[in-house]
Amino acid sequence: MRLGVLFSGGKDSTLALHYAAEKEEVACLITLLSENKESFMFHTPNIDVSTLQAKALALPQITKKTKGEKEKELADLEDAIDEAAKKFKIEGVVTGAVESVYQAERVQRICNRLGLWCFNPLWKHDQKTLLEELLEKKFNVIISGVFAYPLDEKWLGKQIDTKMVERLVDLQQKYGLSPAGEGGEIETTVLDAPLFKRKIEALDYGVEFRGNSGVFIIKQAQLVSK
Amino acid sequence: MILIVDMNWKKDSLGYYEFVLPILAVAKTQDQCTVKHFLEVTSLEVSQCERVILSGTALQDTATLSQPEKFVWLKETEKPVLGICAGMETMGVVFGMRLIRCLEMGMTSISVVKQNPFCCEDFKAYSLHSYCVEPSANFEFFAKSTKCAQIIKHKTNPIYGVLFHPEVRNIELIKTFIQLKG
Numbered sequence: 001m002r003l004g005v006l007f008s009g010g011k012d013s014t015l016a017l018h019y020a021a022e023k024e025e026v027a028c029l030i031t032l033l034s035e036n037k038e039s040f041m042f043h044t045p046n047i048d049v050s051t052l053q054a055k056a057l058a059l060p061q062i063t064k065k066t067k068g069e070k071e072k073e074l075a076d077l078e079d080a081i082d083e084a085a086k087k088f089k090i091e092g093v094v095t096g097a098v099e100s101v102y103q104a105e106r107v108q109r110i111c112n113r114l115g116l117w118c119f120n121p122l123w124k125h126d127q128k129t130l131l132e133e134l135l136e137k138k139f140n141v142i143i144s145g146v147f148a149y150p151l152d153e154k155w156l157g158k159q160i161d162t163k164m165v166e167r168l169v170d171l172q173q174k175y176g177l178s179p180a181g182e183g184g185e186i187e188t189t190v191l192d193a194p195l196f197k198r199k200i201e202a203l204d205y206g207v208e209f210r211g212n213s214g215v216f217i218i219k220q221a222q223l224v225s226k
Numbered sequence: 227m228i229l230i231v232d233m234n235w236k237k238d239s240l241g242y243y244e245f246v247l248p249i250l251a252v253a254k255t256q257d258q259c260t261v262k263h264f265l266e267v268t269s270l271e272v273s274q275c276e277r278v279i280l281s282g283t284a285l286q287d288t289a290t291l292s293q294p295e296k297f298v299w300l301k302e303t304e305k306p307v308l309g310i311c312a313g314m315e316t317m318g319v320v321f322g323m324r325l326i327r328c329l330e331m332g333m334t335s336i337s338v339v340k341q342n343p344f345c346c347e348d349f350k351a352y353s354l355h356s357y358c359v360e361p362s363a364n365f366e367f368f369a370k371s372t373k374c375a376q377i378i379k380h381k382t383n384p385i386y387g388v389l390f391h392p393e394v395r396n397i398e399l400i401k402t403f404i405q406l407k408g
Contacts, residue, residue, distance in 0.1 A: 019240065019243060020240060023239060092286075101333060101352055101394065105331050105332035108285060108331050115286075119240050119244060120244045121244055123244040123394075124244075124251070124394060125243070125248075125251075
């Protein structure tokens, strides 16, 4: 089955891609570039890096800009998926949804309208296990956004490792944060993964932090051999 | 031992992670589990386990609905069976119910119609189905949404169907099923 993966370049969509590629044929990535920092569904600080990630994966990518207003964003997503269906003859869509019934339902509705299959291979998976799986599979993932107390600027740009997973699980117990950031507490950027043919090296970056949230912005990056 | 039947269109599919693993995660906290794809399930295997759970599938996946002959064991067994979503639809087809086009997606209000082991008051559940069944005379129905029957039970055997996905938002229902006496 030819599939298109909704791809933000964060850990969940990259892991969903990994599962999809093991079972079926991934024909393209579908990425919404949100211009709204408070986007309901697709907010990722380093979303432009996704173009570089697509190159690293050697996969074609459909990108679509969206203003990120709630319902318009969904219409833009539907357009992008429709374009992928026409251009790459995909029969189904894969998402990295883990817990959000809001996200899952919206994408299911779009796929149903377009007559496409919809797969959510990380659906309901234990968040700690998901993080451990990333480490096991040797994903290089950095924290590129923090949006909840007590996460602060010290987390930004740090690579997820065993110690960090322990700290995140600890914060879940103390503050109720979801360890994999499924409640939007954390955004991540994948710099390397098993399917990457080359890896991403950040050449220039900046950190913005205000109040209880901040982002790690990769300003310039390049692909290097692994 | 709980037998979880993978209802996805093929063995070892991409749907396994989404429709089988979340059920397994709940069930294995209660008892030992084994997973088999529906094409591999035999009456012998069913007789060797204590109870059976039939998984759901992707919305576009109708493979089991067109192969009711693979589920003849359902009519023979006296073991408790819980069919979830496509599992309930398939159960309906096996027992001769009419399959009707009926789309529900997302959080859905469920109201109790009759006293039952799973719920005593109205609640919300996660739906993802494009068909429903019209309960036949040999089934009673326990709960409904505004559109269709949501929980059904065979009148004499402990065979239950739920159209929504309890593994997503109502895991207690699965635990209750596992604790039911056979």
